[in-house]
Amino acid sequence: MTLPSIDFVFWPASARIHGFRGHVEAAKAGGFTALAIAPETYLDALESGLTPSDMKAMAADAGAPLRYLDSLTDWAPIRVPAECSPELRARFDVSTDHSFRMCEKLGLTSILAVAGYDKGTVELPRLVDGFGRLCERAHAQGYWIDLEFMPFWGMPNLSDAWAIVSGVNPPNAGILVDVWHLSKGAYELDLLKRLPGKHLAGMQIDDGVRRQVGKSLFDDTINYRNFPGEGEFDVVEIVKIVAGKGNLRHVGPEVFSLEADALSARDAGIRSGDTSRKVLAEAGVSLATV
DSSP states (O other), rough: BBBBBBBEEEEEGGGOOOOOOOOOHHHHHHOOSSSEEOHHHHHHHHHHTTHHHHHHHHHHHOOEEEEEEEEOOTSSSSOOOOSOHHHHHHHHSOOOOHHHHHHHHHHHOOEEEOOOOTSSSSHHHHHHHHHHHHHHHHHHHEEEEEEEEOOTTTTSSSSHHHHHHHHHHHTTEEEEEEEEHHHTOOOOOHHHHSSSSOOOOEEEBBOOSSOOSSSHHHHHHHOOOOOTTTTSSSSHHHHHHTEEEEEOEEEEEOOOOHHHHHHHHHHHHHHHHHHHHHHHHHHTOOOOOO
16 A cells, blocks of 8 residues: 555654764664654754754754654653653653754654553543643644553553543644554554544554563563564564555654664664665555655
8 A cells, every 4th residue: 555645653662872963863764754853862962063054954964853752741740650761751751842942943843751650559530621621722833742561660551541542632632553552562453443443644664573572571672672573573464454544644663672773873773774675565555756
């Protein structure tokens, strides 16, 4: 299937050690059409002497304009979970006001909302209310919100995210499906098939092994993911399900791994792009040539 308006997004996990300049280099080398940026990356870039205008120009010149904020936890009353690396704490412990200022200065149009609370610490009505308020504020600015579930912390499964999104039913938000998170959690493939396409606009593609690697599931997710098509997950099938709903507007790899950390920024971008395009082609998803 051809989705002409699809954004091929570089989520810079595979180039995480290289900083903003490296993320831009990787996005260009991999042939991506958009770039995501995290709050800590933004602050580090400012401290290095870059201005927001510099960052926008660098990404645009590389053919991968900044469009996606990765990520926001302040929609819920708890921002940071008990088990969290210093790097993710810097990403998560950020206010909504600061996040919206980032979007304004960098020209971002999409925000990735995730759960920073631990399981059982926040009641569903409070989550629905908080996510609804975030969507209303974003709608006024023309922003799209993706809610991402992860198989640890307080929103581990697709059904948990759907309980929140369906409770709000916003016109400007949906669920982002990360193949790793779906596959390592309850693997609710039947539910995914039933969800309305209007709330399934984004994907992150990656791979892994079915057994846990590392000392915890969190350690597994930040150090031992595989590039798309290089693990044991049903990546192609999952992409087919989401893309088949006809509303997939952005897709890209997110590969946190020690293996990727050993690569140069350029090589990380190339490998991310090549493996992702191969999987998408096998799923029948055509990307525009860049």
